[in-house]
Amino acid sequence: MSYNTFGRLLRVTTWGESHGPAIGCTVDGVPPGLDLSEGDIQPFLDKRRPGQSRYTTQRRESDTVRILSGVFEGITTGTPVQLMIENIDQRSKDYGDIAETYRPGHADYTYDAKYGLRDYRGGGRSSARETAMRVAAGAIARKILGGGVTVRAAMVRMGPHGIDRDRFDWSVAAQNPLFCPDAVAADVWAGELDAIRKAGSSVGAVIEVEATGVPAGWGAPIYGKLDADLAAALMSINAVKGVEIGAGMAAATLTGEDNADEIVPGPDGAPAFLSNKAGGILGGISSGQPVVARFAVKPTSSILTPRRSIRKDGSATEVMTKGRHDPCVGIRAVPVAEAMMALVLADHMMLHRAQCG
Amino acid sequence: MSYNTFGRLLRVTTWGESHGPAIGCTVDGVPPGLDLSEGDIQPFLDKRRPGQSRYTTQRRESDTVRILSGVFEGITTGTPVQLMIENIDQRSKDYGDIAETYRPGHADYTYDAKYGLRDYRGGGRSSARETAMRVAAGAIARKILGGGVTVRAAMVRMGPHGIDRDRFDWSVAAQNPLFCPDAVAADVWAGELDAIRKAGSSVGAVIEVEATGVPAGWGAPIYGKLDADLAAALMSINAVKGVEIGAGMAAATLTGEDNADEIVPGPDGAPAFLSNKAGGILGGISSGQPVVARFAVKPTSSILTPRRSIRKDGSATEVMTKGRHDPCVGIRAVPVAEAMMALVLADHMMLHRAQCG
């Protein structure tokens, strides 16, 4: 039972609002004996940080993380690790005009419907600012996984534009502000996104996240399946509307012959799969192949074009967003996706160890 | 922490193997005072039951459910409801030859990798037979939701063939064995599936599941979001590889202008949304619109065409399935999808009541 907690054995509880004094999280269940300092976490936060390029919101946050507990003389102690980031650039006045208005595509109406009130400043709790703490916690999850598991993500679609899979290069993704793994597409997208940004419009995206080095055997059927947990983890990211594992939605169009990942004897007696339609998961358990997931991020709802909406009192109005925003919120979802993948895997590593020794 | 338990407050724990003596589940947290008898559950099981048409496996199971606890004089008492179905037509000999072989696309290898052994008879625990108990539990969830909420599902794609949305008719879906809501497509698909079945091949599918009558306010952000819970619920169904809410993966291709579900004042002061790209969920909370999800089911991995694989000892072999199987396992996923939607909603109804009174 957890509203704001993620994970089974490695449990992350986040708190904080977009424009409150701070945001933070407790990471509980961290194994003892790991080296951990702010320096292990900050680089991942910097990757997600707003204002890094002209393609993301110009809110200026240093996102400087502090470790407040659970680490003694640079080593985790097995007690809860508390991470905190103080909010700096809050500019609440930008958002004052939405106090009484429900922005289409945002959670304004539903929070009010559920709770009877909401902290409307910057979206309050529903803001993607919460994902900073996921990224911070994800850095700890990587520590737990150790060097054998590599988790990385890239943006493989921006609006109508996909990538050329033959040009897929992780090192390219690491070097452009759109995290696009196709150098040619990266340039095209950059130009397009400039135009979209200037027009005050926005565009959706698809992110792909992959983990290599995951051993066979992680995942807890029936209701703790690795893919089910990944689906929840990725769908819980702001603005996500679809999640795929391996072949994903396209699996529906295949025949059994095409979909079968044939197996041949591999080195060391381990199976060698000839394809990975399954995305590295069979029956909810990792197969030793790369774990591959994708998800769609809807276009940012904050746009300059007026949209019809209603006020809290039910009267009609129009909404257009004047404040800072991301023209493609999918960009900043890339490091968040890596964090969620790392968290799910670390959790299942521990879960597997608990039951199967 | 739950391997075989689903839900937060309405908790379903399933047990049983495909060819064990019985399968069952405990439904805990059921509100007291509801009328409940086997007659409320059996019709849903009958809808999912194998051998209903030539399109599903010919295993003959009556799937007769018994209520063993939690109901007194026809009324739920608030104590756990135990449901059990005895397995009848087990034909274990059909599966003896897979004891030492890993079937591509199945969980054979991963179960062995995780647990060191597996009950290989009919797939053991990894068999879709487990979903019978989800359907049974789902019938109780419908009781909890009451008459105001309607949950129904249809198959909207079979392999390469989609439906014509203009012909979408729920009553049509209820009357053909493929649960296809488009009468024209239903006929075409039936012919195609006959050919696929005779060829010993298989095909994937997309299922759409919808709930109407859900009030605004259900869902528990951040990590108990209604869409995140739905994603896990649907991804946990056997053979599912992708889950979408509302516009789904296609949201990535939209602009902010197109994606916005504009709002106008509706009757009784409630908001009237002009579209439903969001699939009835904003910020993880229901908006009062229909909750709409879709998911892709991969083609059955059991096919007549030989596929390369390995044995338990690592040696190479070929696998072809001679036993009974479903040419399109998506068909029987339709009632399962309804059950999972009903279970998630009933759980969130209770969760909302707990926190928000």
Place this chain on the structure above:
Amino acid sequence: MSYNTFGRLLRVTTWGESHGPAIGCTVDGVPPGLDLSEGDIQPFLDKRRPGQSRYTTQRRESDTVRILSGVFEGITTGTPVQLMIENIDQRSKDYGDIAETYRPGHADYTYDAKYGLRDYRGGGRSSARETAMRVAAGAIARKILGGGVTVRAAMVRMGPHGIDRDRFDWSVAAQNPLFCPDAVAADVWAGELDAIRKAGSSVGAVIEVEATGVPAGWGAPIYGKLDADLAAALMSINAVKGVEIGAGMAAATLTGEDNADEIVPGPDGAPAFLSNKAGGILGGISSGQPVVARFAVKPTSSILTPRRSIRKDGSATEVMTKGRHDPCVGIRAVPVAEAMMALVLADHMMLHRAQCG
């Protein structure tokens, strides 16, 4: 969130009413690869079974347990183990007269107050019959713990009569129907209990349960402390009103000097404690000393002497119990206590392994 589930990683979900068709439980999280058959479980059930001596209720139940899932060819598979016992000797007519009356000391009134109705036959869900499933699950927990950990319990007080600690002998406890570890007291108690039984009266008891061989390091502070989990486990047994660890309530009367368990270097460098006021638990974590708990069981509320009470309609009445009952329900709590201790320890063994490797 679990009404009817016990444990964190080793999870036991029980179901069933005293006079329903059957009772059962699902044991989830069992490690794979353990030998397990009904023969491993039945002896513990036989120890708890009613009608074993003249000191326990004369209800005749064979309490024959069946394993319905989770075991393949005599080995646990890591999937949920379902255990079931059919109820045989239900004699519901004995209890018909309590349908409209609230028996003092029973849960009749509170179940009605909570749920609005109750299965009054034999106490329904509130009956101690549920503890049979705890005992069955406890047998599996012992398997998980392995031979290094020994769990045993004894009755150390019956009403006003304690034991002489100098005569404490576990082998004596194993051989008398009152599980009394003091041979002299066992005889005295037997005589007293005969008188109490004939008078239709009842008497309370204190049970002591001990686990030896528990390594240092089990327990999960702060809210999964080994002693806190034991306290909940033991307090959840029917009729228990107090739980003690080590020195227990008497710790309040000690000085710091007397209460300190001094430590000296032991063999193999392990600490040797000179006393065990702590009951083997410090800071919620096992110390390697024997884990020792005690709990008080109130006298059976079902007695022949009329007691004032009210009917469901609020009117005054008197209640006296004519049906079968236990003059000292503490006797049958002995095997239940062992089961709960074993379950808590096995759970914490797995929990420790998950976090600390």
Place this chain on the structure above:
Amino acid sequence: MSYNTFGRLLRVTTWGESHGPAIGCTVDGVPPGLDLSEGDIQPFLDKRRPGQSRYTTQRRESDTVRILSGVFEGITTGTPVQLMIENIDQRSKDYGDIAETYRPGHADYTYDAKYGLRDYRGGGRSSARETAMRVAAGAIARKILGGGVTVRAAMVRMGPHGIDRDRFDWSVAAQNPLFCPDAVAADVWAGELDAIRKAGSSVGAVIEVEATGVPAGWGAPIYGKLDADLAAALMSINAVKGVEIGAGMAAATLTGEDNADEIVPGPDGAPAFLSNKAGGILGGISSGQPVVARFAVKPTSSILTPRRSIRKDGSATEVMTKGRHDPCVGIRAVPVAEAMMALVLADHMMLHRAQCG
């Protein structure tokens, strides 16, 4: 699955070490719409705060709490409430000498045995300092319970000295630094405690905590029984070795006749119980009577008298505590007990509402 989280629906996750920069907690699941400010919480912290009288440790902490999230314009929003207290008077040097030594009765050895290392400054995570956050969270629980439920605690035994029940007066307990409800005993105890303090010794205590105004029907059998949850809650408080409900351990010495709480028709048709041996709980569900629990706190292990112990390297040593300490740690457990009672009750209020409407 929660190491550092307490509660089912109202979930409190605490973090922080005795001598780290801060301690804090997240209170998740708080209903929206409650007035809440630091002013609602601080008085309870002040009651527990060290250095309030000469009978408690002289560590000087202002224990000033800050609300960092979950409250907007003075009203709870339904999102997680983060509370934080900065540590001020840490004096780590006092504790440097215990880095390599295991103090008898403390968690030093077991933390090292479990985690392989520990933050030894002031006991680190195992310090009773953690209970400050319980008290803070408890203040929120009281808000949730509302004015109809009153929770209060008193110290009813100090070492060998009990109270005279005939002189029990809650207003007396509120006015002396020992929270003793018997004015005569309060004076005697004060003198005794002065002597104990000067001698560098310590003494145990029994605390009684009571809730009035609890309606019948709270509690979730079988494994979420109100008394089982209370037992875990109270046993999880530092230094607690025994927990009693109602008649407690003494129930073992009673006959069924004496133990029965007879019932007569009360005003408004509600039952009127003639005694409260049950402590307000029957079958794990509240009966509408006062809920009454007691627990024993062992004497502070930190004393001036040298006690034998071992060092981390296994060698023999002696330990005596020179730093600040509480001669009777039971005193400060009084507000903690109230907080735990309030938290358990608020949780069960919500749990009951979820299932039973």
